[in-house]
Amino acid sequence: MTPVISARDLSVHLDGRRVLHDVNVEIAPGEIVTIVGPNGSGKSTFLRALIGAVPLTSGRVDRAPDLRIGYVPQKLALDATLPITVQRFLSLPHRIGKVEAAEALARAGAPDLATRQLMDLSGGQFQRVLLARALLEKPQLLLLDEATQGLDQPGSAAFYQRIEQVRQEMGCAVVMVSHDLHVVMAASDRVLCLNGHICCQGTPEVVADAPEYRALFGTGTRGALALYRHKHSHSHDHPHDHSHAGTE
Amino acid sequence: MMLDDFMIRAALAGLGVAIAAAPLGCFVVWRRMAYFGEATAHAAVLGVALALALSLPILPAVILAALTMAWAVTLLRGRGYGMDTLLGVMAHTALAAGLVAVSLLSDVRLDLMGFLFGDILAVSKQDLGVIWGGAAAVVALMAWRWSPLLLATLNPDLARAAGIDPRREELWLTLSLALVVAVAIKVVGVLLIAALLVIPAAGARGLVRTPEAMAMGAGAIGGLAALSGLWAAYLFDTPAGPSIVCAASALCLAGMLAGALRGPR
Numbered sequence: 001m002t003p004v005i006s007a008r009d010l011s012v013h014l015d016g017r018r019v020l021h022d023v024n025v026e027i028a029p030g031e032i033v034t035i036v037g038p039n040g041s042g043k044s045t046f047l048r049a050l051i052g053a054v055p056l057t058s059g060r061v062d063r064a065p066d067l068r069i070g071y072v073p074q075k076l077a078l079d080a081t082l083p084i085t086v087q088r089f090l091s092l093p094h095r096i097g098k099v100e101a102a103e104a105l106a107r108a109g110a111p112d113l114a115t116r117q118l119m120d121l122s123g124g125q126f127q128r129v130l131l132a133r134a135l136l137e138k139p140q141l142l143l144l145d146e147a148t149q150g151l152d153q154p155g156s157a158a159f160y161q162r163i164e165q166v167r168q169e170m171g172c173a174v175v176m177v178s179h180d181l182h183v184v185m186a187a188s189d190r191v192l193c194l195n196g197h198i199c200c201q202g203t204p205e206v207v208a209d210a211p212e213y214r215a216l217f218g219t220g221t222r223g224a225l226a227l228y229r230h231k232h233s234h235s236h237d238h239p240h241d242h243s244h245a246g247t248e
Numbered sequence: 249m250m251l252d253d254f255m256i257r258a259a260l261a262g263l264g265v266a267i268a269a270a271p272l273g274c275f276v277v278w279r280r281m282a283y284f285g286e287a288t289a290h291a292a293v294l295g296v297a298l299a300l301a302l303s304l305p306i307l308p309a310v311i312l313a314a315l316t317m318a319w320a321v322t323l324l325r326g327r328g329y330g331m332d333t334l335l336g337v338m339a340h341t342a343l344a345a346g347l348v349a350v351s352l353l354s355d356v357r358l359d360l361m362g363f364l365f366g367d368i369l370a371v372s373k374q375d376l377g378v379i380w381g382g383a384a385a386v387v388a389l390m391a392w393r394w395s396p397l398l399l400a401t402l403n404p405d406l407a408r409a410a411g412i413d414p415r416r417e418e419l420w421l422t423l424s425l426a427l428v429v430a431v432a433i434k435v436v437g438v439l440l441i442a443a444l445l446v447i448p449a450a451g452a453r454g455l456v457r458t459p460e461a462m463a464m465g466a467g468a469i470g471g472l473a474a475l476s477g478l479w480a481a482y483l484f485d486t487p488a489g490p491s492i493v494c495a496a497s498a499l500c501l502a503g504m505l506a507g508a509l510r511g512p513r
Contacts (some may be wrong), residue, residue, distance in 0.1 A: 069409045078402075082401070083456050083459065084402075091395075092395055092398055092399040093407075137410070
């Protein structure tokens, strides 16, 4: 299948420092890919390279013709001097009607927020509004940069279930960066382990067993992953092992 | 005819500048560019000196100087100095060098106060045409680039993902700023142009819920300030430009108080 987006021999330098080198990735339509890696491993930079926000030192990014991208940034520093309602924010850059906005908010799990000020939202509400805005682009590719930052574990589990639902409904490919290793890996078709370059990749099980991954994250994840796979349709209290040494 | 009255011409000039400054002033506030506006305005003095020295028309020389300043600031950005330091150096250098250059052209020394503080009561019909032409161009530019600029201001990466180049949008903003500086010189003078950008927008902030409403509110405050400032200048025989800025400050304070009384929003 023709990939929606692909990176070939991609290298990026920021402020003279080599952040990414020799990255080769193809994203197929409809697949959910998670990028894991330690702090400073270039995860966010990789997503920003895909949207064209950082100059490439070498290599190239190829997009499918007229590719529509929905992007949810890691952090959006809101300036208190800029008054803006959720409805108006969703209408950037293209005007959308109230009905369409309400639909997108409902799909992102944030109904009834349209008239609120962006500044007044909680972290979780704001992430869902960002997701709603990304969905309004009717994306063929959804890029999420640590979208669950500031959410607790049940909150992020619910968020990823929503992403999977969105993928089923809209058929978009999803590439996400996350720190919630177990949760996110279980929700993925493929995991890329990034540390300047791609150390290893494959299904969540394959990556969790890979020596390169264990060198970065330790061995604790395997059991938690199995537990998660087993339990995640229930809403018991969370049996995850939080002592995953080496994660952030 | 009506335009033969200098007070009418002054009022129309003030209104034109207030309307052009309103949407731009909002971006100056949102993007924390107040000192950038200041530096661009001060560079206009250099433009005036250049125009006098080479017997060029003042307007294009001022636009050129303002754009050059904006370009220089952009080049030096992110080279180890804080933006406020950089702008402090550039703004005051431009002002001082401009004043020195103008003084070397000794026959025009008398006009200096007019450039520094404006000379709105001496606005001619031709000046009025330039002011309203420039204001119309700025408002049209702002209306055209409004949504992409807004998105790029909120988050440059969101703009990128939507196929908008944030740096190109910044260029439109810079161009508008240079235009506003050029047309506002006659009205409030180089030293107070930045005030006309920042103060009405700041006054409108507490009263509104959307970016568009803030631009409208800034326009209303700016327009009202121009008219009441002129009236006060006439009544108390005070300089017109500073009187307009004082009126804007009073309205801004009223807006802030009203916003605070209505609670956070």
